[in-house]
Amino acid sequence: MVKALREEVKRLFEEKKVDLVIGWGKGSLPMTATPIFINKAEDAERLIWDETCSNNLAVYLTKDKRQLVKTDQKIGIVVKGCDGRSLVLYAVENQIQRENLVIIGVPCAGVIDKKKVLKHIEGKEVLSASFEADRMTVEGRGFKTEIAKCDVLSDSCLNCNHPNAPVFDVFIGEPRKSDSVEDVYPDVEAFEKLDSEARWKTMVEAYSKCIRCYACRNVCPSCYCTECFVDQNDPQWIGKSPEITDTLIFHLGRNLHVAGRCVECGACERACPADIDLLKLNRKISKEILERFNFTAGLDINEKPALASFCENEKQDFIMG
Amino acid sequence: MGKTFNPKITAFLCKWCSYTGADLAGTSRLQYPTAIIPIKVMCSSRVDPVFLIRAFLKGADGVLIGGCHPGDCHYESGNYHTRRRFAILQSIFDSLNLEKDRLRLSWISASEGPKFARVCNEFTDKIQKMGPNPTRKNMFI
Ligand code: SF4
Ligand code: SF4
Ligand code: FES
Numbered sequence: 001m002v003k004a005l006r007e008e009v010k011r012l013f014e015e016k017k018v019d020l021v022i023g024w025g026k027g028s029l030p031m032t033a034t035p036i037f038i039n040k041a042e043d044a045e046r047l048i049w050d051e052t053c054s055n056n057l058a059v060y061l062t063k064d065k066r067q068l069v070k071t072d073q074k075i076g077i078v079v080k081g082c083d084g085r086s087l088v089l090y091a092v093e094n095q096i097q098r099e100n101l102v103i104i105g106v107p108c109a110g111v112i113d114k115k116k117v118l119k120h121i122e123g124k125e126v127l128s129a130s131f132e133a134d135r136m137t138v139e140g141r142g143f144k145t146e147i148a149k150c151d152v153l154s155d156s157c158l159n160c161n162h163p164n165a166p167v168f169d170v171f172i173g174e175p176r177k178s179d180s181v182e183d184v185y186p187d188v189e190a191f192e193k194l195d196s197e198a199r200w201k202t203m204v205e206a207y208s209k210c211i212r213c214y215a216c217r218n219v220c221p222s223c224y225c226t227e228c229f230v231d232q233n234d235p236q237w238i239g240k241s242p243e244i245t246d247t248l249i250f251h252l253g254r255n256l257h258v259a260g261r262c263v264e265c266g267a268c269e270r271a272c273p274a275d276i277d278l279l280k281l282n283r284k285i286s287k288e289i290l291e292r293f294n295f296t297a298g299l300d301i302n303e304k305p306a307l308a309s310f311c312e313n314e315k316q317d318f319i320m321g
Numbered sequence: 322m323g324k325t326f327n328p329k330i331t332a333f334l335c336k337w338c339s340y341t342g343a344d345l346a347g348t349s350r351l352q353y354p355t356a357i358i359p360i361k362v363m364c365s366s367r368v369d370p371v372f373l374i375r376a377f378l379k380g381a382d383g384v385l386i387g388g389c390h391p392g393d394c395h396y397e398s399g400n401y402h403t404r405r406r407f408a409i410l411q412s413i414f415d416s417l418n419l420e421k422d423r424l425r426l427s428w429i430s431a432s433e434g435p436k437f438a439r440v441c442n443e444f445t446d447k448i449q450k451m452g453p454n455p456t457r458k459n460m461f462i
Contacts, residue, residue: 191416192416196418197418199416199417199418200417200418200419200459203417204459204460229369229371237371237375238375244460244461245378245379245457245460248374248378248460249371249374249375249378249379252370252374252378252413253369253370253371253374253375255413256370256371256374256406256409256410256413257370257371259406259409260409281413284413284416285409285413288409288412288413289409292408292409293405306405307402307405307406307409308402310398310401310402310404310405311401312391312392312401314404314405316391316404318407318408318411318426319404319426319427319428
C-alpha cells in the first residue's frame with residue numbers, strides 16, 4: 001500500500017502533474033505521523049500511510065498556507081475519507097481551485113487516538129508501536145501490551161460511513177465499503193436520552209476543563225477565517241481568560257459556525273490537551289441538520305452547505321407571529 | 322426581598338423592515354415595554370449566532386430577532402438563512418437545557434408598527450413570567 005502510494009507520487013512528479021505533494025511522514029515519537037511537504041520525486045520515499053496518520057491535511061490548503069493555493073502551483077494531497085470531505089467543502093465554498101489539485105485517495109480503516117492508547121497503558125512511556133490487522137502492540141521499558149484496535153480508534157472513526165474521499169483523481173488500493181454503518185449517531189442518541197439537567201451538567205463540566213488554547217480551532221479544516229471572532233478585539237466578543245461564560249460562547253459559537261460544514265473528522269477532539277469530548281455537540285448538530293435538511297457535509301461537490309442554502313416553503317413552526 | 326424583576330430583552334432588528342416597524346410604532350405613539358433594547362442590523366441574517374449566544378450567556382433575559390417577511394428581505398434571501406440558523410440554534414439550546422423560549426424570531430414589516438408593539442408586549446410578558454435568565458447561575462456547578 002505504502003509502496004503503491006510512493007510510486008504514484010513519484011510518477012506524478014515525473015509526469016510533471018504536481019509541484020508539491022502534501023502527505024504524512026513518520027513522526028518523531030512513536031504512534032505519531034507528521035504532515036510533510038514534498039517537492040521532488042525522491043522524497044516520495046518519506047511518505048507513509050497507516051493508523052497514525054490522523055491529521056486532517058486539508059487545513060494546509062487554507063490557513064497560513066493560503067498563499068499556496070493562490071499561485072498556479074499544482075498541489076497533490078493525500079486524503080482519507082474525512083480529509084476528502086473537507087476538500088469537497090473547500091471546493092463548494094470557493095477556497096480551492098479544483099483543477100490545481102490532484103487528490104490522492106487512500107482507503108481508511110480508522111486512525112488511532114494516541115490519548116486513548118496512553119489511557120490504556122496508564123500513561124507509561126511508549127518506545128515503539130506496531131500495527132496488525134485488528135490489533136496493535138505497544139512496547140516500552142519493561143512492558144509489552146497488545147491492544148485491540150477498536151479500543152483505541154478515534155471517536156470519529158467508530159461510526160464512520162465515508163472511509164474514502166468522495167472526490168479523487170487517483171486512488172491507491174481498493175476503496176473500502178462505504179455506507180455500511182446503519183446507526184451513525186449512537187453517541188448522540190445516548191446523549192439525547194440523558195435528562196435535560198444531566199445534559200447541561202455534562203457539557204459544562206467538560207467545557208470547564210478548556211484552557212482556551214484554540215488548538216481545536218487551529219486544526220479544524222472548517223475553521224479557516226483569516227480572523228476568528230475570538231481573536232478580534234474591536235469589538236471584543238469574548239474575554240481572553242478561560243472564564244466559563246466566555247468558554248461557552250467560544251464553543252457554542254464555533255459549533256454554530258461549523259454547523260453543516262463539520263466533516264466529523266475528529267481532529268479537534270484529538271488535538272485537545274484537556275481531553276474534552278468535542279465531537280458530541282458537533283455531531284449532535286450534524287444529526288439535527290441531517291434530519292431537518294437531509295444534508296451531510298462534504299459529500300456532494302455541487303451542493304451548498306445546509307446553512308448556506310434554503311428552501312422557501314420549509315417548516316417554520318418555531319416562528320411566533 | 323420583593324425586588325421587582327425588570328427583564329432585559331436584546332432585540333436585533335433589521336434596518337429595512339423591523340427597525341422601521343419599530344419606528345412606526347414610535348411615531349404612532351404605540352406603547353411597548355422599556356425592556357426591549359433595540360439594536361439595528363442591516364439584515365436579520367447579519368445576526369451571527371455568536372451575537373445571540375453572547376447576549377444570552379452574558380445575561381439577557383430574552384433575545385428577539387426581527388426580520389422582513391419571507392420573500393421581502395432587502396437582500397432577497399437573508400431571512401431564509403436566518404430561519405435555518407435559528408432552527409438549529411434553538412435545537413442546540415434545547416439539548417443543553419437552555420430555555421429556547423427565551424429566543425424569538427419574528428417577521429415584522431416596515432408597515433407593521435402595531436405588530437411590533439404586540440410582539441414586544443407578548444414577549445416581555447412571557448419573559449416576565451419566566452423570570453430572570455438562570456443560565457449564569459447554573460454555569461458554576
Ligand atoms: S469541528 Fe472538529 S470534527 Fe468538525 S471539521 Fe472541525 S476538526 Fe473536524
Ligand atoms: S483544544 Fe481543548 S483546551 Fe484547547 S481550546 Fe479547544 S477545547 Fe479548549
Ligand atoms: S433585510 Fe430584513 S431580513 Fe434581510
